[in-house]
Amino acid sequence: MTMKRTSINRRNFMKAGAAGAAMLAAPGILRAQTPPAIKIGILQPVTGAFSMDGGFGRTGAELGIAKVNAMGGIKALGGAKFEMVFADARSNPEAAVQEVEQLNAQGVAAIVGGFASPVCLAASQAASRYNLPYIVDVGVTDQIIQRGLKNTFRFSPGFSLCTKAAIENLIKINDAAGKPAKTIVLVHEDGLFGSGLAKMMATELPKHGFEILDSIAHPTPARDMSNVALRIRSLKPDLIIPSSYYGETVLLMRTLQQQRVRSKGVFSVLNGAASNLRFVREFPEAAENIMDCNHWHDPRKPQALELRKQVEAAGKGWNYNIAINYSDILLLADAIERAGSVAHDAVIAALASSTFEGHIMPYGPTKFVDGQNTGAAPVMTQVQKGDIKVIFPEEFSDAKANYPLKA
Structure with missing residues (x-):
């Protein structure tokens, strides 16, 4: 009987020892656990x-x-x-x-x-x-x-910072080139983004010597830009400023190319296509030399x-x-x-x-x-030889502006 109790006690002692060792190790185990994601x-x-x-x-x-x-x-x-x-x-x-x-x-x-x-x-x-x-x-x-x-x-x-920078950048780029651009046509989508941007451009740019010949609104999505291109051809502006989403800008630029409408530059702001490499690669001729004041990496x-x-x-x-x-x-x-x-x-x-x-x-x-x-702050980009380059400001640029273009 005594022998049996001794045997049980020995086993209990061994179990207690193992449990104690586990408890002593527990803080280390907890420390090694992966924290929740x-x-x-x-x-x-x-x-x-x-x-x-x-x-x-x-x-x-x-x-x-x-x-x-x-x-x-x-x-x-x-x-x-x-x-x-x-x-x-x-x-x-x-x-x-x-x-x-x-x-x-x-x-x-x-x-x-x-x-x-x-x-x-x-x-x-x-x-x-x-x-x-x-x-x-x-x-x-x-x-x-x-x-x-x-x-x-x-x-x-945001909008105000980008528009302010765009106007300042346009003036600096135009001044540096000898002020070749004096007249502008605005082309914009008729929603909150495009209409707001066009209104600000139409208000601010005349203060710096630019004449706004027209502000042309279009719907999103737009199926045809032929009439817009014909209107631009008749007005013969020095600069075209499109404020539109991807599909509409691509359509506009392709239509201008097909109708051989030329200008001294296409200067866009927060544009859906001008700073998009898909446009550049799918329609390289239509995209070439388009400028944009937009987001880009350094x-x-x-x-x-x-x-x-x-x-x-x-x-x-x-x-x-x-x-x-x-x-x-x-x-x-x-x-x-x-x-x-x-x-x-x-x-x-x-x-x-x-x-x-x-x-x-x-x-x-x-x-x-x-x-x-x-x-x-945004930067000025330009499509050059199938890539998008930063042309302004100088501390972030990896190319020089190709401006003015042969109209």
């Missing part, structure tokens, strides 16, 4: 009218997330990695709001993207109900950052050139949406790293105080004032 909501319109741009934005976000994770994740949170939770905005504001609701329900730390101004307006407003940090990638309307939403940050330049940054090479090696097209969304993800990672938290208030405060410089855009250090990055 940080869910990042990526909202892009990958179906509908803006699907091409939404696809570019998604690619940029994917590459940015891969970069953050390859660098070791968020060190302040134990190396936590980013996990993308993708939502299709379906190119309309109502769908974007529905997707924001879903992203919030899935516990994302922030949302990046939107592309189109109406989508960004609706999505950021919906996100504000949950105090959910929202980084706008492209949406240019100034209403986005004029509503006092503390959760909303636009990393890229061609003097090795990281930007390496990313473009990586994208093109994968058989994908390159566009500014990729560079912006890639940079937005790095900006967000920097904010979460400094916040040491994914709590909404902490991330918003970190974004608001950002001085981030690790982007691949032709910007200075990030500085948000009322949600707008005042360190951001």
